Amino acid sequence: MGKQGLGGKTPLTDPRVRFGHAFPNPRDKEAPDPVKEIWDILMNNEALGPREPTDLGTVSKAERLLGIKPNKRPVYAYVGCLHEELGSIGLVITPEWFGKDAQGVSRCDTGGLIGKKGGFAHLEDEEAEKALNTLSHHPSYNWEEELHQEVESAFGGWPDYLRGNTPNAEAYNDVRKQCIKKSGTKLDRRLWTWEVRNFEAISAKHLEAVVLNNDSLKEFRDRFGDGPVSVDIRFLPGGDGPEGTHWFQEEKVVCAFLGKAM
Amino acid sequence: MVSRGEGGLCVLGKGNVMRLIGLLSRLHPRSFGMAPAVIEDETTKTIRVVGLAKQSSHRGRLFEKADFEQLVIGGHAKKVFRNIKNDIGDSETALWLGEQFTEACSKINLPLPPFPKREYKAKTGVFFIGTASGMYAYLESWIVKAFDLFRKEKDIRKEIATLMRWTLPDHPATLAASWLTSPNKEQEIKWQINTFGNGIEIDAWRTKLERVVENLTVPFSKTRIIAFTGRSGTRRNEAAKAFAEMAKGVFRSFVIPLEKKLPARFDQRKKKKLLMEIGQQEVERYPLPLTLAALENGTGDGKKTVIIDSVRHKKIYQVLNWLGAKEVVLFGVSALEERTPKRKLEPILGDPTEIEIPGLIKRAVRVVDDNSPFEKQLKDLVAFIQE
Helix, strand or coil: CCCCCCCCCCCCCCCCCCEEEEECCCCCCCCCCHHHHHHHHHCCCCCECCCCCCCHHHHHHHHHHCCCCCCCCCEEEEECCCCCCCCCEEEEECHHHCCCCEEEEECCCHHHHHCCCHHHCCCCHHHHHHHHHHHEECCCCCHHHHHHHHHHHHHCCHHHHHCCCCCCHHHCCCHHHHHHHHCCCCCCHHHCCCEEEECCCECHHHEEEEEECHHHHHHHHHHHCCCCCCCCCEEEECEEECCEEECCCHHHHHHHHCCCCC | CCCCCCCCEEECCCCCCEEEEEEECCCCCCCEEEECEEEEECCCCCEEEECECHHHHHHHCCCCHHHHHHHHHCCCEEECCCCCCCCCCCCEEEEEEEHHHHHHHHHCCCCCCCCCCCCEEECCEEEEEEEHHHHHHHHHHHHHHHHHHHHHCHHHHHHHHHHHHCCCCCCHHHHHHHHHHCCCHHHHHHHHHHHHCCCCCHHHHHHHHHHHHHHCCCCCCCCEEEEEEECCCCCHHHHHHHHHHHCCCEEEECHHHHHCCCCCCCCHHHHHHHHHHHHHHHHHHCHHHHHHHHCHHHCCCCCCEEEEECCCCHHHHHHHHHCCCCEEEEEEEECCCCCCCHHHHHHHHCCCCCCCHHHHHHHCCEEEECCCCHHHHHHHHHHHHHC
C-alpha cells in the first residue's frame, strides 16, 4: 500500500467533506427496488452492505491488490461525489462512518483504474497496478489533510470538486496527470474522485441526507409518504423546471457534502 | 434522409444522423413529467443525454450506451421505437404521460391539456418532444387547473392530490393539496419542511400553505376570452381591434409571439409566408405555450375581457377552452366576396394555417360579414357579450 502517515491518527480538517453513495448502478442486479431499499435503510430494517460487483473480474483484481479478502468485502463510497451513470438515489454519509472498520482510501476510482476504463484507458496493466499501490492508503494515513491540499491545488477549493468540474492537471504528480491530459474534452471524474472502502455497512445513523431524483421522489412519496419522518436526515429531491430536469438539487448536494445548512 | 436502425427513433440532425434511443428514468405509468432523452449519433456511435438542467448536465457527460442498456434492463430507463423527424437539441426534452395517469384523470373528469400534435407511444405511456420551457408549461398549467378542481370538488381531493404529487411534487399547489388531504397534517408539514423547506419554521410553512389555498387561482378564471377567427384576405384583424376598443377589452395577437421567432434577417416580402410557417410549427409543437404567450400569460392589464386574434386551428380553440377562463367566445369574420384578388389569395388559402378556419367559423356564435359595414355589426357583438 502507499505512503503511511505518522502517528496513525488522521487530523480533522475543516470542512470535513461527507461521503457519497449513489444507486442503483445500472449494472447492479441487487437493486431491483431502490426506493424500497432506501426506505428499509431509513426504517432501520436493513443496512447497505457490500454489493456484488458488476465487473467481477476487475473489482476482484483490484481488491486482491488492495489486500481485501473475497469473503470480507467492503462498502464503497466516494468523497463528495454521487457517482455518475445517473443513479437515481444518493446517500450523503457522515465522516464518522469511516471509523474503526475502515479498509482504505484511494485517490481515484480503483475499479476504473484497474479495469482501465474511461480516462484510464491508455494505461498499461502494469502501470495501472503500480498506480493503484501509489494512490492507495491505509485509513490511518493523513488522507483528509492531503485530500484538502490536493483539492485546493487542483480545483482552487471544494466547490469545483463537488460540482464535478475538471481539475488543473498540473496539480497532480502521478498517473492521473497524464490521464487527465490525454482525456481531451471527455474528462472522467473517476480520475480524481477519492474513493473510500469500509467494512461497516451504511445504516440510517450514518446518513445526513438522502438525495432522490424526481422519479424516485414521486415513487417514494406514493409508497412511503405516510410513514414516520426522521428530522435528522434531510431529503434533497431533484425536480423538473423550465430550464430542464434537475437530476438532483446540485447546489444543495454540494452544501450537504460540505456539512452546511441546505 | 431518415435512417432506420434497430428500434429507436431517428432524428435529422445537421450532419450526422442522430437517433433518439430512450428516455430517463423510471417513467412510472402513474407519472406526468419531464424525461431527459438519450440520443445516439449513428455515425460516431456516441450517446448524449439532453433535457438536463445546466447544473445537472455533468451527470450525463460520460454516459455510455452500455450504461443505457443496463438501465433499461433494470427498469430505470425506457427504450423507444418510433421515428421522429424534428431535430432534437440540448435544450429539448421529453414530456412523459403515463397511461395510468391519463386513466386516473379521466375517472375524475380532470381534463388533460391539448398536447402537441406529434405523440410518441412507449410502453405504459406516451411522450412528446419539445423545449424544456415549452414542456414545463404543460405541467405548470395542469397543476394550477388541478388545484382549481381540488378546491371545488371535496369528494375527490385525495385523488387529485395524488395526481399532483405524480406531476410536480414540489409545486406549492401540490404541497398545499398534500397537506390538506394528509391523515397526519403535522407529520406532512414536517416532511415538507425537511424536503423543500430550507429550515423554515413550522408556523411559517403552514402560513405559506394557507396563502396558496387562499390565493392560487387559474390565471384566466376571472377573464372572458373573445377569440376571432377568419381567413386571410378579410378584415378580421381590423374587426378584432375595433371590437376590443368598443368592448373596452385588451387586445392580444398571436402574431406577437410568432414575430419573436423570425430569423434575424429575412426578406420582408416573405414575412407573411414565414410567419405562417412558424405559426404552423408552433401550433403543432407548442399549442399551449404559444397560446399562453399570445395571451401574455393572463396579464390583461386589469381588464376582464381579452380579445385574441386570430384562432386558425381547432387545437388552439381547444387550448383556449381548456385554460379555465370565465368564458370563451368565438366570433368569426367571413366574406362571400373576397377583397383581395384571387390570384394573391389562392396560394394562401390551402395553407395549413388556413384550412381549419371554415370549420371554426361554423362553431362561432356570431359571424361578422366582411362585405358589410362593421360598425353596427360590432356594436351588436358588444351587446351580445354584455347580455
